[in-house]
Amino acid sequence: MSLxxxxxxxxxxxxxxxxGAINTLSGMCATCVDGCIGMCEIGKSAYRGHEVIYPQPFGIITAACEKIYPVDLSHFTILGGVVGAWGIETDSDRAIFSNVNLERTVCKNNPIKVKMPIIIPGLGSTAIAKNNWEGLAIGAALSGIPLTIGENVCGMDPDAEFVKGKVKHSPDLEWRVKLYKKWQRDGYGAIIVQANVEDTTLGVHEYAIS
Ligand code: SF4
Structure with missing residues (x-):
């Protein structure tokens, strides 16, 4: 561990x-942008090579250090071990990326096959969810992982139709569900609809299932 x-x-x-926003593990900017002139040590090393090895300006300085002292327990991260995982036989022709199998089933009573134990949580009525839904839905479906439609999609859908306080038609919800299902392969993954109090009142789950 380096301090x-x-x-x-x-x-x-x-x-x-x-x-003002640095990843403390890598020391990189929170967003490393294409086209940056590379002012950080990683970027500068790429452009200026050995110049970044030594403190600068080299030859006319004496150097101290920037370590933070003292060391206390808050500087340690305790990582748990992986239990019950088995690798592949120690044969370099077999231990290759394409032989990695992360398939699982989730849910005890109605098992869902997933190609990887990853789930994308609720992306609901916000513009960022809607604007990126196509990529998310198709990508998740092809990857065989579940995707969750977040709250309030029907309630915020300007073209939704309601009868006696219940949703009867919501083009936005329908589009999100159908796009995922269109690209779903071999029964892997699932499209999930999350509901808040308003969704429950509007009967969003019943509509989504239908
Ligand atoms: S290359 Fe530029 S944007 Fe990327 S981490 Fe370094 S300073 Fe930041």
Whole structure:
């Protein structure tokens, strides 16, 4: 474990582009952007090579360090072990990426096959969910992982139709469900509809199932 403040330092005359938002593990900007001139140590090393090895300006300085002292328990991350996982036989012709199998079933009573034990949580009525639904739905369906439609989609759908307080038609919800199902392969994954109090009152689950 290194307590060195990494990737940007006056010692290497480097700095991050998003100075207020740094990943403390990699020292990189929260968003590393295409086209950055590479002011951080990673970027600068790529352009200027060995110049970033030594504190700068080399030859006319004495150097200290930037380590944070003292060390206390909050500096440690305790990672659990993986229990019950078995690898593949130690044959370099067999231990290849394409032989990795992460398939599982989830849910005890009505098992759902998934190609990987990953689920995409609720993306609901917000514009960002809607604008990116196509990629999410098709990608998740082809990847064989469940995708969740978040709350309030019917309630925010300007073309939704309601009869006696219950949703009878919601083009937005229908589009989201059908797009996933269209690209779903061999029964892997699932399209899930999350409901809040308003959705429950509007009968969104019943409509979604229908
Ligand atoms: S290369 Fe990426 S991480 Fe480095 S300064 Fe630029 S944006 Fe930040």
């Amino acid at each position: 060195t403040k990494i990737n940007a330092s006056a010692a290497t005359l480097s700095k991050n582009r998003t100075e």
